[in-house]
Amino acid sequence: MNTTTAPGSLPTTIPVYLDQLRAALSGADKAMIQDALYDAEEYLRAEMAANPGTSEADVIASVAGSYGAPEEVADIYRDTEVTVTRALQPPAPPKRTSLLGRFFGVAADPRTYGALFYMLLSLATGTFYFTWVVTGASLSVGLLILIVGIPLLLLFLMSVRLLSLVEGRIVEVLLGERMPRRPLYTQRDKPWMTRLQELFTDGRTWTAMLYLVLMQALGTAYFTIAITFLAVSLSLMAAPVILLLGHAGAFDVDVINLTPDWPWLWPVCFLAGFLLLFGTLHLARYIGRFHGWLAKHLLVRTPVV
Template identity: 30%
Template sequence: MATDYAQGYRHGQPARNGHRVPAALRAPFEGRSWREFGYVLLSLPISIALFTWTVTMASLGAGLLVTFLGIPVLAAALLGCRGFGVLERARARGLLGLDVAAPEPPRTRKPGAFAWMGAVLKSGASWRHLLYALVQFPWAVFSFSVAVAFWTCGWTLLSYPLWFWVFPAYAGTGGIQLYGDAHHSVYLDNPFEITVTALVGLLFTLVTPWLVRALTTVDGLLVRGLLGPSPLSARVEELESDRGVVVDTAAADLRRIERDLHDGAQARLVGLAMDLGLAKEKLKEDPRAAAAMVDEAHGEVKTALRELRDLARGIHPAVLTDRGLDAALSSVAARCTVPVRVDVDLPARPAPAIEGIAYFTVCELLQNISKHSRARSASVDVWRAEDRLLLQVTDDGVGGADASGGSGLAGLAGRLDAVDGVLLVDSPAGGPTRVIAELPWRTSL
């Protein structure tokens, strides 16, 4: 199914594992495991400093709220927490490979220290940083204790056959004392017990990296949830960016329409008016020449009408409004330079805006096929999958289509993204080319 293909393409295919050693055996020696362990070790001192700063400054600021000094002290406390947040995001990026964007900065409409302090205090991101400081400290103590205990215990027991001789040589005992009281003592001193001890240490050593990874996963959730941008602000920024794309696209379309009118139908109509004026002057003197000029003007009228019709179709075709995507795409396919099979399977018509975007997306893709693909045939498939409208355009051309850079496909991808759509391009050199566009399914009111 193309839907499965689209989902697989979007999330990426699983990377092929070229290692011959199982991941469970490699984990204790991988750089990732040591970086995660280093993250846990650094978390304790950093969380102590952050917790101390936060509790001290927040308590002082809350106590001074009866005076004016409480406001700047609280603002300084939140600002300090945001500074620690920069450090924590950098640490997560460097040691955990977790790239978390910075939250939205405090916004103020007025200049001045008072407005700035008010913006800091009203910023939700500032208070999420303070909450991170309070939550991170107990979690850092727990994760540090667990990770260090398991890590040191594992490597110590695993290496026990290498250093157990220290006990009889310097401590006067046979080995590690497993049990002892006034009457009986048990030491790990014979070959069997030493081997079992090393095997237990091996088990701890193999388990510890995965345990530390689970601990740092919680750290990653804390960093992403409390130190990154809120979902609402991220969505606002995305909508602002999409609005810019929509405005730029609309402006470009208006410029194209103006250029087509000026260079095409308008120029042709001006010439037609001049020809009709000359024909009027020659009507009495040379009726035959005037008739020839009128006949020529009649042809120009037909050409101008065809250009205006094509221009209107480029703005919004009447067949799309009247009969929907199936008829409109069939009309486009009939004008393509290669044979195109069209298959539209929709339970109902989507919203006019989505329908128009789908139509012009297919138009541009078929135009690319006509110009660049050197294909012998193409196909267009349109269907609905849950809450998405999917378009698939394929051809058997030379391939090599690329949606990156400044190509037309890149512009098309930007237009689709402005309405929460996705453009997926699979076009290896030599072909075939498959382009899948996903749009949100919305129905007419």
């Protein structure tokens, strides 16, 4: 249910304030909206805790001048987001118009190497995420019949949120996709059963868990693709050099036999490896974009206005 009051009117409760802030940020990046809502709710609830005898309306009215009205806070976050994004973004590679320029220009894009490193790292992170989710879910559900089962399940679901936040930071740093820098806000003074119910009814808990489980298969695929293509391309480039230096007598790739008797194959082999290496960089960049899109949709809550 939308509790937003009329635009321009001062909200009287924290949920109404957050609804107005969410509406004022409509159209912005949903990861940035999550950060803004977390900061606002944390600040307002801290003010409520510091003034126990004061109503929500009075607390919000008192902080409107220091923290700002929802529309003012939204403008500040939009301006800050632009400034921070410009400061954190690596220098954009020069635009190239020719086909060869676009093909070889991938080597000048820093995000290419971030995506390639993410593909190599994802085998370790994916294995850890999968093991954590499967083990944690099995233990917490299996122990629900005991008194320790409920707090254990709560801790497990909260750890899923924490892991999704950590993974989001990795994705933002290596793949360049804007991800939340704050978790979803949780009132620490709520009873365990209430917090557990909120985690169960929040769809982002389950999509984050799905993402962490999928990372096992995706990480294995990413790592295999990166290692295979890099190994083949670098081997093709190194083989003629090794033969020229006299350190090897033969190198077989499928039906191609690079013996000293067939020197005309040496430059062909080197060129094939060279082109395959740049093709691998393009593939890594496309995989990085796809995975950034996947992480954004599974790990970030879609704002409801």
